[in-house]
Amino acid sequence: MSHDGDEAQSKNLLCQRCNQKPALVHFSKVVNGEKTDRYLCEDCAKEEGAYHFMLGPQFTVQHVLGGLIGQEPLGSQRSETSTKRCPHCGYTYQRFAESGRLGCDYCYQTFAPELEPLVRRLHGSVDHHGKVPVRGGRQWIQQQNLANLRMQMKKAVEREAFEEAAKLRDEIRQLEAGMESDRGNDHEI
Amino acid sequence: MKYSQWMDGTGPDADIVLSCRVRLARNLLATPFPHRMDDGQAQTMLARVEEAVHHLETGWHLTFSRLSNLTPITRQVLVEKHLVSPLLAQDPIRYEAVAIDDRESISIMINEEDHLRIQVVLPGLQLNECWKVANQLDDAMEQYLDFAFDPKSGYITACPTNIGTAMRASVMIHLPALVLTHQASQVFTTLAQLGMVVRGLYGEGSEALGNIFQISNQVSLGLSEEEFIHNLTVVTQQIVGRERHARQHLLQNAGTALADRVGRAWGLLTHARIMSSEEALRLLSEVKLGADLGLIEAPNAATYAQLIVATRPGFLQVEAGRELNPVERDQLRADYLRRLLGEQNRV
Ligand SMILES: [Zn+2]
């Protein structure tokens, strides 16, 4: 973007935005291969300048990382982080810090301790409350159910409701068997 | 040349909200993200996704294309129609692909920053409807593909800014009166505080050409998809209300100046012989404002969104059937606009 008042003034143009005041500021910018020239008065340039400032990417990973890296304690923890590699794709945390992208889904487990404060800073939360995939989420839902049933069974035993506990135990066994065969199917896919 | 469904000017609050969009990022399990794949991995991945798309082609009316099989101008038109992101269409083209439905409201971008980006665009403010369709298509794709998902973090994405719902909902909104009355920057500052981002017509880094802005959720984790969509819908309705208020204020307090502005814009659009795309967007914005307020008759040859896309460089070159240099484009654009807008006065 160039800012040369003389050029615009010498052409004696009116501001392209308000069509009233003389254009004293010249912006030239290439967007999607298309060059655009803007000749604006000082007031309009200020107003549009505010958008340019606001329309930029405001909240990038690098931006937030910059803030976090400053807070990181120096010493053993840091050197551990810098030598850690994702066993699946070989990506390093250093490369993530440079590119803002991770290498593969497994990187999230590899760098979990480093990513958690970043994710919290980016989203204000670290817990997903949205959609669960139908097929991929089934196993997770079953695990949740299983944990629930085990809890109920424990409570039933505590208050000596043995008949109920036995019923729950059968339910748990059935669910466990179902999950085993599911896992077999997953391998086939 | 074909227009997309989202340009048809229908839908709730369509006078101010041009279109709305929901985009879901999905990645395949145990597969490096696109920037990290070697050629072999990329080919395998692409074949798996193409196979999945083939299963859905009939039911969803999808057409699968490798971007390397499309000409640069065709790719540019897809970007201008918002069916493909500038990033996906950017050179060098290697393993990028896209599946688009008949009505051009659904597109699945393959090998952008994430393996898949499922996008639904509709006219007006109907984000719930976009989410409903995107959600169904996501379920359909998941029948054939294993997506990377973690119960705690949600859907896994290449960039941690997108994890969780991995959803970006956005609206494309025309705010000429808020800009004219110098209220726009104040409104945008408030939006940033609410976790929303404002961008120009063609996404990140592009300018607010023609008083058109894209507003989207910045945060993707911690709330459900429905909650994110509800929040953006409510915020958009409030902005629409402020824009309407500002329009009435202008009409009452500076009616003649406004009518003069609109009339001049109409005069230029219907008589100029050379027109840059930037000037066209600016003038079309004023004509649209004038038509919304009843100061002039609305153009009947094409909707506002259709006129915007039809005057973009890629679209013009497809219309002309050949590559055009910038000078030729500016002339053809002026001819095209004179023809589209001038006809209604000759009745
Ligand atoms: Zn001015």
Ligand SMILES: [Zn+2]
């Ligand atoms: Zn990895």
